[in-house]
Amino acid sequence: MFTIGEFSRITGLSIKALRLYHDRELLVPAQTDPASGYRIYSDADVERAKVIRTLRDLEFGLDDIQAMLTDYDDDASLVSFLEARQQEITLRRTHLKHISRELTHIIQQEKEIAMTLQSNEFDVETKTLNTELIASIRFQGKYSDVGPYFGRIARNFGRYLCGKPLCLYHDGEFKAEDADIEVGFPIRQGQSKDGVTVSELPGGKAVTLIHKGPYDTLSASYQKIFAYTQQNKLQTLIPSREVYLKGPGMILKGNPQNYLTEIQVLVKE
Amino acid sequence: MFTIGEFSRITGLSIKALRLYHDRELLVPAQTDPASGYRIYSDADVERAKVIRTLRDLEFGLDDIQAMLTDYDDDASLVSFLEARQQEITLRRTHLKHISRELTHIIQQEKEIAMTLQSNEFDVETKTLNTELIASIRFQGKYSDVGPYFGRIARNFGRYLCGKPLCLYHDGEFKAEDADIEVGFPIRQGQSKDGVTVSELPGGKAVTLIHKGPYDTLSASYQKIFAYTQQNKLQTLIPSREVYLKGPGMILKGNPQNYLTEIQVLVKE
């Protein structure tokens, strides 16, 4: 016969838990001293407590445990309970897996951006771009209309995205109203569908500059780029490209002063 | 401007949740009609609500979300939060994985037993046993001492177990007190360690009988077996074996009347 403290140490169940189980009639001590109210547990109670602990470790609810202990005396009859629990846990696990993947994705994105921020001095550079596979939508409209198009591509190709969103400007001049804009994402693979075109974006020699700040100050960076191309007698090609290295985040909108946009202009070699 | 009901439909957050977030000052509506107390939400509130929803979908707590929205305006600064959450989720996932494995194990065991129960008529049979790799402990003592030895083997070889527990009786006669008993489990692989010996249990022609009932009635089944061997002029070998197909379950003790024990006695061929 054990006091509740001893019993707690034996079974690994907290005193609070034991009192709760007594209340719920899940584990009623063999005796209760009527005078003092002290609970006195027996060896048989130890057995039952161990069973309860096992089931709690499997994260069954107290009500389930109650039912299992009341109605059954054999593991075989518990199989349906176990299978139900198994299924719940599987569901929960896949859900957590999704969350985990999502988090990993966001974290990785942010880390890449942090590296770009550190390593770059935001000067005009000349580099060779690789040909990329992109999923894109081309439309006529205003720049501010791009949001939903990005959303549509992301929904259709979410699993295959492998880079930052970008815009191609097919006009040779600036147009506020009726611009010929193509929005897209680099993807690993995929087929055109639902109005989204999968195509190869050709690479080549390009003059690039990373612009830091809100989108409405991009023109200053364009000026730098074109100053550079003229100075170096480079002939620019259209479409020009903007790669949105860091814009509004996955969660927060962020400070536009910290947005990073790489402007890429292909030039004749 | 939206009423709480409209806002709820827009954001996918329940009215109850919205009122709670207001209480907690996590999402305070743009205005509150002083006369009626009606909450009136703005477009800016929609943005904030979406952020909150995203974070809730990642199963952040309201307090965490509060902190994230109060102190930061950029995803980059959330990375430490995200990583902490990531780690919690990983922990939780591995825990659930353990539970899931445990459940699968129990369920599978019980299903095997259920099949044995259906397909067998509990008659004396002659069959050929395969050689098995077992992890075992041999000791001198009483039958009732076996429990802890099984526990020790299971702890050391838990991952490699691939069959039912068994006992080998090395005495040629019945001994109550100082029997020479070897307890073991079939395993897939492993090395001797911590007093547990890994060895090959030789197979061969055997006379077997599945005994149904508590262990103290095993003698009746032994009697049947030896009656059979004598009748068929078979010479029995020691050690004899008991394989505990169904004993006390992983969770419940079960009804001893339903215990199943296969007695195996090798015979000379």
Next chain:
DNA sequence: CTTGACCCTCCCCTTGGGGCAGCGTTTATC
């Protein structure tokens, strides 16, 4: 007799809302 360890009951707290009662407001319809 005291002291410290142990035990009791009772109440509040946790998370993220759900449900309901009781009452007020808005809006459309008659």
Next chain:
DNA sequence: GATAAACGCTGCCCCAAGGGGAGGGTCAAG
């Protein structure tokens, strides 16, 4: 203008499985 349906408000209790603590009784040793 009246009325009813739909919508909104606050306030209270509820969930699971205990944890924390207050206030008070009990037990064993010194």
